[in-house]
Amino acid sequence: AQRVTQPEKLLSVFKGAPVELKCNYSYSGSPELFWYVQYSRQRLQLLLRHISRESIKGFTADLNKGETSFHLKKPFAQEEDSAMYYCALSRATGFQKLVFGTGTRLLVSP
Amino acid sequence: EAGVTQSPTHIIKTSGHQATLRCSPISGHTSVYWYQQALGLGLQFLLWYDEGEERNRGNFPPRFSGRQFPNYSSELNVNALELEDSALYLCASSRRGSPSFGSGTRLTVV
Numbered sequence: 001a002q003r004v005t006q007p008e009k010l011l012s013v014f015k016g017a018p019v020e021l022k023c024n025y026s027y028s029g030s031p032e033l034f035w036y037v038q039y040s041r042q043r044l045q046l047l048l049r050h051i052s053r054e055s056i057k058g059f060t061a062d063l064n065k066g067e068t069s070f071h072l073k074k075p076f077a078q079e080e081d082s083a084m085y086y087c088a089l090s091r092a093t094g095f096q097k098l099v100f101g102t103g104t105r106l107l108v109s110p
Numbered sequence: 111e112a113g114v115t116q117s118p119t120h121i122i123k124t125s126g127h128q129a130t131l132r133c134s135p136i137s138g139h140t141s142v143y144w145y146q147q148a149l150g151l152g153l154q155f156l157l158w159y160d161e162g163e164e165r166n167r168g169n170f171p172p173r174f175s176g177r178q179f180p181n182y183s184s185e186l187n188v189n190a191l192e193l194e195d196s197a198l199y200l201c202a203s204s205r206r207g208s209p210s211f212g213s214g215t216r217l218t219v220v
Contacts, residue, residue, distance in 0.1 A: 008173075014116055031128045036211075043113070043212060044153075045201065045210075045211070046208050049208060072200065085193055086152065086153065088153075096165070096166060097158050097168075098143070098144060098156075098208075098209065099155065100145075100152050100154075101152060102151065102152035
């Protein structure tokens with residue numbers, strides 16, 4: 001069964017503090033993992049994917065196959081990072097559908 | 111490039127009736143995905159169309175159906191509406207790989 005778990009509904013931090021948004025998954029096979037972000041009144045957009053190994057807006061995420069995790073991290077949070085973050089997975093070979101977690105709302109206070 | 115467009119932005123229907131939601135993909139994208147975003151449930155996969163064919167279907171009853179037209183645009187039809195169908199319906203499109211999302215159609219069933 002394919003499942004993505006984001007245990008925190010809300011994560012509240014102060015500006016400049018480190019951020020870690022947790023994501024765990026279960027998948028029988030090789031998955032591809034993604035983070036999507038939805039800023040207020042904007043559409044859902046891709047933040048990063050594990051195969052590209054990029055850092056976008058200071059965020060990084062490392063796929064840990066042993067722990068089946070794909071946590072999103074940023075060393076110093078900014079107020080403009082406040083948004084809804086969704087972790088998602090798909091089949092690695094031959095993209096099909098995305099399976100999403102329930103999302104974590106990140107609130108960065110000044 | 112123009113993004114994924116969905117219409118209408120908001121629709122109100124009476125329970126037992128039918129709703130039709132429309133989606134125009136990004137030019138060049140052949141796959142269209144439909145997701146339901148109900149309060150507290152995250153994004154639930156509904157349907158995937160590619161090259162005019164239904165490729166995969168989520169765990170939804172048959173009264174949720176759709177189609178993809180030769181120009182790759184798509185319709186989602188929800189028959190015999192129930193109050194629990196009230197949600198934001200998101201369409202996404204892709205060519206190969208991670209999809210781009212539209213702003214959604216909010217369906218309210220009264």
